[in-house]
Amino acid sequence: MNLLSIQSHVAYGHVGNAAAVFPLQRMGVEVWPVHTVQFSNHTGYGEWKGQVFDAALIRDVMSGIEQRGVLSECDGVLSGYMGGADIGEAILDAVATVKRANLEARYCCDPVIGDVGRGIFVRPGIPEFMKAKAVPAADIITPNQFELDYLAGRDSTTLAQARDALRAVHDLGPRAILVTSLHTAETPDDAIDLLGSDDSGMFRLRTPKLPISVNGAGDAIAAMFFAHYQRSGQIDQAMSSAASSIFGILSCTAEAGAREIQLIAAQDEIVKPSQMFEAEALRS
Numbered sequence: 001m002n003l004l005s006i007q008s009h010v011a012y013g014h015v016g017n018a019a020a021v022f023p024l025q026r027m028g029v030e031v032w033p034v035h036t037v038q039f040s041n042h043t044g045y046g047e048w049k050g051q052v053f054d055a056a057l058i059r060d061v062m063s064g065i066e067q068r069g070v071l072s073e074c075d076g077v078l079s080g081y082m083g084g085a086d087i088g089e090a091i092l093d094a095v096a097t098v099k100r101a102n103l104e105a106r107y108c109c110d111p112v113i114g115d116v117g118r119g120i121f122v123r124p125g126i127p128e129f130m131k132a133k134a135v136p137a138a139d140i141i142t143p144n145q146f147e148l149d150y151l152a153g154r155d156s157t158t159l160a161q162a163r164d165a166l167r168a169v170h171d172l173g174p175r176a177i178l179v180t181s182l183h184t185a186e187t188p189d190d191a192i193d194l195l196g197s198d199d200s201g202m203f204r205l206r207t208p209k210l211p212i213s214v215n216g217a218g219d220a221i222a223a224m225f226f227a228h229y230q231r232s233g234q235i236d237q238a239m240s241s242a243a244s245s246i247f248g249i250l251s252c253t254a255e256a257g258a259r260e261i262q263l264i265a266a267q268d269e270i271v272k273p274s275q276m277f278e279a280e281a282l283r284s
Contacts (some may be wrong), residue, residue, distance in 0.1 A: 001230060002030045002073050004065075004098060006058065006091050007080040007219065009035035011050075013260040015042040016080055019216035020223035022263055023245070026270040029227050032074070034061050034094075036087055042215050052083050055090035062094045071101035078226055080219055081112040081122070085129045092137050108226040109138035109174075110218065116146045116183075136173035140229065142222040143169075145182045159186045159204075163282070166197045175199065176235055178225050178242075180218055196239045196279060203236045203279040207247045212254040216261045221246040224270070236279040244273035 003024060008016035017033045024031045036058065039050035065071065077095045082088040095107045111130045114120040120127055131151055135141055149156055151172065152165035162184055166177055176198040187193050187206070194205045221242050228238035248269030253262040263270075 001028075001075050001227065002032065002070075003076050003078055003227065003230075004032045004034065004074050004094065005078045005223070006034045006036060006094060007078070008037040008039070008083070009033070010039045010041050010048075012041040013216070014220070014263050015216040016219055019219035019261065019263065020078065020080070022267075023220050023270050024223050024227055026267055027224065027227055032065065034058060036081070036083055044215050053087075055084075055086040058087065058090040059093065062090075062097060066097060066101075071098050074098045074102055074105055076106045076108060076226065076230060078108045078110070078223060079134070080110045080222065082126055082129070082134070084123055085125050088126070088129045088134055092133060095137060106139040106230065107137060108140040108142065108222065109134050110142045110222040111135055111138075111147050111151065112218075113143075113147045113150055115144055119146075120150075131172070135169070138174045140176040140178070140226060141169070141174045142178045142180055142218070142225060144180050144218060148177075148179050148182075156182070157185060159184045159282075162195055163197075163202060166195065166202065170197065176229060178222075178235075178239060180221055194239055194243050194279075196235045198235045200235060201284075202282040203239060204282055205239050205243050205277055205279040207243060207277050210247075210250050210254050212250055214250070214253060214259065214261045216263075217246055217250060220249070220261065220263065236281070239279040240277060241273075243279075244276045245270050247277065248273045248275065 037052045039048045152168040156162035156165045179195040182193040192209045196203045225242035228241045249266040252266035
């Protein structure tokens with residue numbers, strides 16, 4: 001499998017492509033990374049160095065890849081944080097170019113907008129771009145709960161409301177949706193839920209809530225879920241594999257007391273998780 005991943009990149013730590021590329025490679029996926037930024041470290045440290053690339057660079061790199069005549073071998077495109085609407089337009093142009101070359105290629109969009117407790121943290125115009133253009137163009141999306149609510153235009157404080165929100169977001173275009181972190185009235189305080197939905201139904205997966213908050217986990221699980229879903233075509237299986245892997249990685253990170261997600265130290269969890277969590281079908 002060959003996947004094009006268009007995301008931010010950091011030299012130190014693991015967010016964006018630095019969180020997505022290695023797990024995919026460890027799964028045996030050939031990754032073609034295109035970086036939208038090159039920073040020294042993620043911005044959560046408060047200080048960083050580096051450069052935000054412009055849309056012209058993304059288009060230039062894509063042109064070079066296209067000239068190699070290999071886009072027909074690209075099975076999908078993965079995108080994450082978009083620094084601006086111009087970057088977003090360049091990414092959607094890349095998706096269209098890949099899909100012209102391979103009609104079976106899929107686009108997985110991690111619609112980075114904000115998070116519960118933080119609110120919107122992207123630049124003005126990005127949330128609107130995500131809802132109006134990126135999400136409708138995507139085959140698969142991987143929002144968190146805050147992003148699900150934004151895209152649906154409603155709250156998901158109960159499981160029933162979350163299911164209604166999923167249906168509303170499906171109406172925007174995506175065939176498959178994975179909500180990567182969900183806490184409703186039905187979720188125990190010591191647990192976290194994932195919610196998945198495609199034309200086969202809706203599924204919930206629950207894992208223990210770990211005493212940890214690190215950047216990059218969402219980028220990693222989106223990448224792994226996309227690859228598993230591409231391979232199996234079964235959303236419940238893809239959820240189980242990706243969630244079990246990220247739980248193992250985060251457990252290792254918590255045990256180490258590390259600020260950065262321990263992708264390298266816990267890399268065996270990517271291919272053989274220590275503990276498997278199963279997704280359960282939700283009755284309609």
